[in-house]
Amino acid sequence: MSTGSxxxxxxEGGGRxxxxxxxxxxxxxxxxxxxxKIPELVREFRREGAHVRCAMTxxxxxxxxxxxxxxxxxxxxxxxxxxxxxxxxxxxIDLADWADVVVVAPATANLMAKQALGIADDLVTxxxxxxxxxxxxxxxxxxxxxxxxxxxxxxxxLKERGVVFxxxxxxxxxCGWQGMGRMSEASDIFRAAYGFHAPGSLKGERILVTAGGxxxxxxxxxxxxxxxxxxxxxxxxxxxxxxxxxxxxxxxPTSLSAPExxxxxxxxxxxxxxxxxxxxxxxxxxxxxxxxxxxFRPAVSETRKIKKEQVEGDTINLKLLRNPDILAExxxxxxxxVVVGFAAESHNLVxxxxxxxxSKGCDLLVANDISRSDAGFESxxxxxxxxxxxxxxxxLPLQTKQEVAGNxxxxxxxxxxxx
Ligand code: PMT
Numbered sequence: 001m002s003t004g005s006x007x008x009x010x011x012e013g014g015g016r017x018x019x020x021x022x023x024x025x026x027x028x029x030x031x032x033x034x035x036x037k038i039p040e041l042v043r044e045f046r047r048e049g050a051h052v053r054c055a056m057t058x059x060x061x062x063x064x065x066x067x068x069x070x071x072x073x074x075x076x077x078x079x080x081x082x083x084x085x086x087x088x089x090x091x092x093i094d095l096a097d098w099a100d101v102v103v104v105a106p107a108t109a110n111l112m113a114k115q116a117l118g119i120a121d122d123l124v125t126x127x128x129x130x131x132x133x134x135x136x137x138x139x140x141x142x143x144x145x146x147x148x149x150x151x152x153x154x155x156x157x158l159k160e161r162g163v164v165f166x167x168x169x170x171x172x173x174x175c176g177w178q179g180m181g182r183m184s185e186a187s188d189i190f191r192a193a194y195g196f197h198a199p200g201s202l203k204g205e206r207i208l209v210t211a212g213g214x215x216x217x218x219x220x221x222x223x224x225x226x227x228x229x230x231x232x233x234x235x236x237x238x239x240x241x242x243x244x245x246x247x248x249x250x251x252x253p254t255s256l257s258a259p260e261x262x263x264x265x266x267x268x269x270x271x272x273x274x275x276x277x278x279x280x281x282x283x284x285x286x287x288x289x290x291x292x293x294x295x296f297r298p299a300v301s302e303t304r305k306i307k308k309e310q311v312e313g314d315t316i317n318l319k320l321l322r323n324p325d326i327l328a329e330x331x332x333x334x335x336x337x338v339v340v341g342f343a344a345e346s347h348n349l350v351x352x353x354x355x356x357x358x359s360k361g362c363d364l365l366v367a368n369d370i371s372r373s374d375a376g377f378e379s380x381x382x383x384x385x386x387x388x389x390x391x392x393x394x395x396l397p398l399q400t401k402q403e404v405a406g407n408x409x410x411x412x413x414x415x416x417x418x419x
Contacts, residue, residue, distance in 0.1 A: 020403070022049045025193065026099035026133070028124045029069070031059025033174040034106040034140035034183035038064050041105060041186040042072040048194070053095065055079065057111070057124050081123040092123055096130035103193050104128070106140035106183045109151050115163075116154035136164045138189045143179030166192035201413060202245035208284040209237045209262075210277065210291035210326075212252030214270045218318065219302035226292045227377040230254030232342070233290030235401035237262045239409055248284065250276045252291055270294050270323040281330050286338040286412045289327045289362075292377075296320035331361035336419040338412050343367040343387075344376060353387045364388060364411055366404075374398060386411065 025045050029035055038054075045052045054069040055078040066077040081092060090098070104111065104124075111124065120126040128135065137158065145151060146168060159165065167184030184192075191201065211233020213226040230251060237249040238259035247262040250273055258264040265280070267273045270293045281287060299319040306316075327341045339362040343353040346369070353367035365387040370376030375383040375398065382404045386394040396407060 020100060022051060023100040024098050025050045025052045026095060026102045026127070026131070027052060027054045027073075028102060028104045028127065029054060029056040029060040029064065030104065030106060030108045030111040030124060031057050031063060032106040032108050032140045032183070033063060035060055035063035037183060037186050038105060039068050039072055041103075041189055042069060044186055044190040045193075046072065048190075053078070053090075053098070055095065055123055055127060057122060078123055081126055092126050093130055096127045096133075099131055099133040101193050102128070102131050102133050102135045103138070103189060104135065105138035105189055107137040109139075109141045109145045109148070112137065112139065112154045112158060113150065116157040134162070134164065136166060136189065136193045138166050138183050138192075139168045139181075140183035141168070141181050142173060142175045143177050143181045146179075146181045164192060195410070200244040202240060202243035202409065205240075205245040205286060205412075205416065206248070206284045207240045207245045207412070208248050208250065208277065208280050208287045209233050209240065210250045210273060210287075210289050210293075211237070212254040213292040214252045214273055214294045215268045216270065216294045216297035217268075217301040218298045219304065219306045221305050224294055224296070224298065226294065228252070228254075228292035229378045230256050231378070231380065232382060232401050232404070233288070234259060235405040236288050236290055236408060239402060239405040243409060248280050250280070250291070270297060270326070274324055274326045274329070277326050277330060281337070284337060285416060286340070287330060288340045288408060288412075290342050292344060293323065293326060295323055297323055325360070327360045327362060334363075338363050338415045338419075340364045340366060340408060340412065344370045346371040350385060350387070350393055353385065354391050357387050357389055363415055364408075366408060
């Protein structure tokens with residue numbers, strides 16, 4: 001198993017966001033002995049729910065059977081650019097458009113040279129020129145070919161264009177030489193293609209998530225609360241588990257079941273949530289405060305139900321006390337931990353959130369517009385803007401809360417790598 005591939009992805013492709021849960025993966029195979037590893041790569045993608053289509057160069061057919069790739073992918077394998085029967089099935093431009101990510105494995109020196117020059121003289125190179133999807137290259141060749149100045153120049157050109165390289169690795173080469181040139185293992189190529197989204201990409205991280213709306217009791221029957229359903233925080237917890245993190249979910253009351261694998265800490269009030277967060281924070285590598293924490297609590301919580309007869313006239317005065325700001329408190333002691341807050345705003349979203357991140361001191365603020373019916377409270381979708389401490393923003397399109405969770409976790413992963 002190699003070690004270098006993930007870092008290459010992070011350096012070169014760290015800016016792109018997560019793939020969809022069931023991405024379209026276009027696997028382009030060129031002619032090298034390492035093509036024998038491609039069936040395993042197809043299986044890895046399929047196991048994770050990806051849709052896989054394969055296209056190969058004429059020479060690749062000598063190293064791996066198109067029938068094997070067709071059987072494993074469940075899709076016809078494309079080889080020829082000009083074959084009407086193949087084009088009829090799915091045209092080469094449609095194929096290029098279809099892909100959420102394009103993986104070239106093995107990528108020969110010849111193929112990379114053509115790609116660097118923009119040559120499109122067969123199906124594989126034409127698709128590479130036509131696609132706008134992220135491209136991941138897994139080179140494989142003799143060490144001298146890899147170290148040749150032409151190849152070095154081509155790799156530089158491709159990296160500058162944002163192509164992600166995974167490998168090659170050092171070791172015994174098929175040509176009998178030793179050195180750099182072995183294609184990375186299928187599992188490493190798979191992880192590079194998925195990026196941070198890969199299952200297991202958060203292994204070793206302990207992520208603390210808060211969710212739901214706190215409930216501040218007035219008496220044993222009544223309380224002050226808000227509309228939070230917990231869906232956003234639970235989605236973060238679920239996605240973090242899927243990516244291999246240890247997850248502690250501190251939840252105010254919701255009607256949701258805790259995702260399998262999380263350690264659930266049930267709380268009611270903001271003060272209880274604060275105690276629970278503080279108890280878990282030190283042991284964690286990241287905190288995501290998705291909970292809607294009440295800013296105020298009744299100064300007195302009656303132990304017995306307040307009777308109507310006790311109230312004189314038509315009004316009752318409720319004295320409220322300010323609750324501690326949990327996010328600001330833990331941000332002040334975070335050290336190398338990553339702290340993510342949310343901002344529930346009904347207007348001037350970005351301006352308000354920029355102000356908020358300054359007062360909270362967290363690493364990332366996820367601002368959502370709670371005036372929309374398809375975002376914020378209770379909905380299954382959310383439209384968020386990421387704000388960083390320097391005030392820069394990234395606006396995400398409307399996504400499921402699970403997808404928003406994935407994007408938050410991508411950011412956390414990136415921040416963790418810089419600490
Ligand atoms: O639960 P859902 O129905 O899925 O809805 C999701 C959501 C709208 C609740 C969620 O996306 C969201 O925006 N959560 C934060 C809500 C909130 O309390 O926003 P705020 O702008 O008032 O607070 C800013 C941040 O400070 C939040 O991270 C909050 O958790 C935190 N906070 C607030 C008050 C307080 N006393 N202590 C805190 O830590």
